[in-house]
Amino acid sequence: MKLTKAQYDEIAQFLGHVQPTRQSLRKLKEKFPSQSQSTLLSIFSQEYQKQIKRTHAKHHTAEAIETYYQRYLNGVMKNAAAPILLELANEVDFAPSLMARIVLERFLQEKEQAIPSKTLINSMLRDPSQIPDGVLANQVYQCTVNDCCYGPLVDCIKHAIGHEHEVLLREMLLEKNLSFIAEDQLRAKGYDKTPDFILEVPVDLALD
Secondary structure, eight states: OOOOHHHHHHHHHHHTTSOSSHHHHHHHHHHOTTSOHHHHHHHHHHHHHHHHHHHTGGGGSHHHHHHHHHHHHHHHHHOTTSOHHHHHHHHTTOOHHHHHHHHHHHHHHHHHTSOOOHHHHHHHHHOGGGSSOHHHHHHHHHHHHTOSSSSHHHHHHHHHHHHHHHHHHHHHHHHTTOOEEEHHHHHHTTOSSOOSEEESSOOOOOOO
């Protein structure tokens, strides 16, 4: 089913009034049952990322970071099992994985008395068991598994889908006997930006 601009705008408007959670995706499907799950997920992701980009700076001020960190500490002191970081992220309309990154970085900075490297942060987000605090590790895990658009889990899914599409495209090119240069060959030749494939000989496409 082709999606019109009016339908897109209606979906985007609906998304402006719900929290960016998996539960919201279910509500979206119930509200627009005629649209496919993949279409709704794509729109959800696009609109969500627009929102995050618009508000990203305000969540990374020194005041905001300290506020989030202190709220996390106070929250887990009262109930360490509660999803403190996840609820905080939803409350301030910020991506759970990005909230986890902020608090994790602040925690490590206090523990090590130095700014942690991005490599270390990314490694701990991918594998929270590396975090030297069991409560925070659990909080970070809750954020990453409940984030629909950001975080290591989403990155893995996107990578898997991208690889699947690349395999299908390669099979189609081979089936049509079209000569092409693959991404790894382009990298070996020193190209900075490498699409999955480049046709060695241009082809005409007949469009109806």
